[in-house]
Amino acid sequence: MRLSLGPILYLWPRQTIEDFYQQHIDSAVDVIYLGETVCAKRRSLKPAEWIELAKELAKSGKQIVLSTLALIEAGSDLGNVKRLCNNGELLVEANEMGAVQLMADQKLPFVAGPSLNIYNAYTLKQLHNQGLIRWVMPVELNAATLADILSDAEALGIRDQIETEVFSYGRLPLAYSARCFTTRFRKIPKDNCQFVCQDYPEGLPMDSQEGEAFFNINGIQTQSGRIQHLLPHWQEMQKLGVDLMRISPQPQHTGEIIKRYNEVIKGESQDTDIQEYLSAPACDGYWRGQSGMDYIAVSG
């Protein structure tokens, strides 16, 4: 089992982003994904600057992957994704079929991100034919379905040619819209957004009227109000053949979380509790085949 660091899902200032990667380049993760996946308007780093940063980080020997937008609307969005896909050196995470096509055109390998809908091994095989070498399971699938998909992949003869990654820690990306819910909250038009999502480095909690953490607003993306935490299930994942557990960056404590995950999967500790690092309640329902917001994980 190895760890990966997912792309930053929030709008952070350029300096914060650079400091973040400086801080984690020597951490226990083997793979780092970076790039803007949520909103094409965000410009802390331009595509060329993401590529430059990624190439710099790649000197560390870690695998660096450029992540692309999950929703590609305007022609200019597509231009930005093309720039990343044509970087000529680094692996790309496709979060949209358009990016898959751009990679397949060049006969280059790619990682299928969590927003590509891969719900069965037949889809996995089609995409493997186009260059997929790793996939991040859609977050709403569960352990039993993953076992079935991987066993079907075995029967289709592709099991040993693909890696499987599971979104294991962080607020779950649940939905994308044309509408920006942050500007809606601030009562300003999206076309003149003034990058107000930068005021919310971990998104805007959206609670029920009884104060229950329900969703989390992050621009055009809606996330889970709770924080998925699958470390208590890591042995089951390992048994199923999961190669990578993804940790999604948050403004505080990402380093401590990586450390805790690493100690457990290396067998140095059995303490899977991360309560002190959580800014919202935990959840693990999807993995267990329940509502995503449920939580019953037992440590160990």
Added chain:
Amino acid sequence: MKLVCPAGNYPMLKAAVDNGADAVYIGFKDDTNARHFAGLNFNDGTAQKAVKYAHDRGSKVYVAINTYPQPAGWKRWQKAVDVAADIGIDALIVADTGVLAYATEKHPQLDRHLSVQGSATNVEALRFYKEQFDIQRAVIPRVLSMAQVKQLAENSPVELEVFGFGSLCVMVEGRCLLSSYATGESPNTCGACSPAKAVRWVETENGRECRLNNVLIDRFASDEKAGYPVVCKGRFTVEGSTYHALEEPTSLNTLELLPQLQQSGIKAIKIEGRQRSTAYVSKVVRVWREAIDSCMNNPQTFSAKSQWMQDLASVSEGTQTTLGAYDRPWQ
């Protein structure tokens, strides 16, 4: 421009055909389609009858097999594709890449449309489905502005179909997991959003409360109209303000955009609502038939008649309508 209309059962299909639908789309009675509701949809026999009724009157029938099969259910999706092909339907509406591959290989002669649940919003995604599965048409998600629709239509390798009227998804279709996060069931996995079995209404001192898997989605005063508790259309609290944080209970209505859609080269307009009634289908299809004919005959002078707008408003969710993402300020 063709008019593509919903039918949740045989009487609705007849109503759609009789009121001028160029094509009617239906689904089977299981989770292979995105309107998997109790008492809705067609078995093999009624589907066959439906095809005959429509074909005898010059209308086409499309079958939506547009959810995402997991391994345990894969055979149901295969069977749905095979049955649809056997009964002589005119096109499949498919979202899943694996199902598209199966349909292309097993029934190459049967037209394939990419469902809105396939989430294709740009020319490269459309090219993927065209090159891999030779799709004839794609239904595009309700997230593009009018200018973006126009740009996409100019460059699209396939025919485009857009939503004209009906319930409004605020999220990109096929990419929304809010329902499964709350209830365990989503459009992708089960063909259901905010499923009825997870809904509970409770009368309280604070008003009528509506809960989805026990989470309070909205609370209504006694004089307020309470709509169906779709997870994205409730009132939630953000930094102390309680409001429709994602979307209000409104319907999409793009009737006034018809000339622009036609000029852009949009090939078909889809009406949402297989879960609605025969009366809804009759009324909506009649209005849209008249409007499309009027627009085709006189695109320069076309304007949306107030009677049409009133008729459509009377059957809209929340009785208000919006242009949705077609209109930039909505975004």
